[in-house]
Amino acid sequence: MLPDIKIAQINTFLTVAHCKNFRQAANILCRSQPAVSLAIKQLENLLGAALFNPERHGELSAFGIAFLPEAKALYKHYETAVHNGMSMAQGQSGSIKLGVLPSIAKTVLAHIMRDFLAQHPLVHLQVQDDNGDNLRDKILDGRIDLAISSIWQTENDLHHTNLCADRVGIVALKTHPWMQQVNDIDWEALSQEKLIRNGTTPLVENTPAQAFLSASTQVANMTSLVAMLEAGAGITTLPWMAFPKDSEELAFRLIEEPKIKRQIALLQSRRHQHMPVTKALEQIIINTFKNRSKYLESPTQLIT
Numbered sequence: 001m002l003p004d005i006k007i008a009q010i011n012t013f014l015t016v017a018h019c020k021n022f023r024q025a026a027n028i029l030c031r032s033q034p035a036v037s038l039a040i041k042q043l044e045n046l047l048g049a050a051l052f053n054p055e056r057h058g059e060l061s062a063f064g065i066a067f068l069p070e071a072k073a074l075y076k077h078y079e080t081a082v083h084n085g086m087s088m089a090q091g092q093s094g095s096i097k098l099g100v101l102p103s104i105a106k107t108v109l110a111h112i113m114r115d116f117l118a119q120h121p122l123v124h125l126q127v128q129d130d131n132g133d134n135l136r137d138k139i140l141d142g143r144i145d146l147a148i149s150s151i152w153q154t155e156n157d158l159h160h161t162n163l164c165a166d167r168v169g170i171v172a173l174k175t176h177p178w179m180q181q182v183n184d185i186d187w188e189a190l191s192q193e194k195l196i197r198n199g200t201t202p203l204v205e206n207t208p209a210q211a212f213l214s215a216s217t218q219v220a221n222m223t224s225l226v227a228m229l230e231a232g233a234g235i236t237t238l239p240w241m242a243f244p245k246d247s248e249e250l251a252f253r254l255i256e257e258p259k260i261k262r263q264i265a266l267l268q269s270r271r272h273q274h275m276p277v278t279k280a281l282e283q284i285i286i287n288t289f290k291n292r293s294k295y296l297e298s299p300t301q302l303i304t
Contacts, residue, residue, distance in 0.1 A: 099147035103242035194234035
């Protein structure tokens with residue numbers, strides 16, 4: 001079993017070795033000289049050899065010279081460990097994993113990362129974009145710490161904080177007849193069109209738009225979905241934040257009746273403990289959505 005050596009004893013040894021004088025070391029350490037001498041004696045007993053030459057007070061022994069770099073390395077490691085621990089406890093360092101929906105990655109993520117990293121430059125922030133179902137699973141099994149995702153249903157093991165709610169609309173080529181009409185959507189007539197399902201289509205369940213749930217074509221990848229829509233392969237539904245606003249070919253028509261919304265929330269597991277820095281990121285996410293909600297939630301009737 002290793003001896004119970006205290007870090008204060010190592011610090012006392014390093015101070016005396018640096019000063020080469022017990023009295024000067026005592027002044028630096030704000031201790032009496034007898035207390036310093038006793039600390040050195042106790043350390044020597046624990047190590048099993050003299051650190052200083054007994055005939056020349058303050059001069060290192062051969063063993064003391066050999067042990068000095070080891071003591072310096074040990075004390076340096078102690079300082080680094082304590083500094084890092086305090087930094088993590090104060091939320092200034094550490095590692096955190098954030099999961100986001102692809103639509104969040106395109107619209108809000110840059111603002112979140114900019115503000116968070118400006119305030120916490122030493123934190124290692126890892127970001128993963130994925131669909132809502134996968135983000136839920138990753139939260140529950142601890143693969144990510146927080147997720148900005150859609151809510152399909154509440155669960156006892158998940159804590160969620162509502163962030164915003166974006167409206168759902170139909171998306172197709174700007175030249176598509178349904179993008180040109182000014183009348184209310186005729187859902188029975190629309191159901192005869194070439195419909196495309198995607199990962200957000202369950203939002204229209206139990207609404208007049210539920211014909212999209214029975215569409216024969218399903219596309220899970222957003223890049224592929226946009227390519228198909230731009231090629232005129234059909235019409236789909238998307239929440240406003242998921243609509244590819246950089247597309248010059250596509251239009252978004254808001255579903256007015258009934259109003260269909262996707263609830264976006266910040267998710268975290270009730271079963272897992274979190275680092276202090278998680279709370280800081282959580283607050284920045286909440287503030288970012290609060291400040292930008294009017295841009296995220298309010299599409300016009302027809303986006304051109």
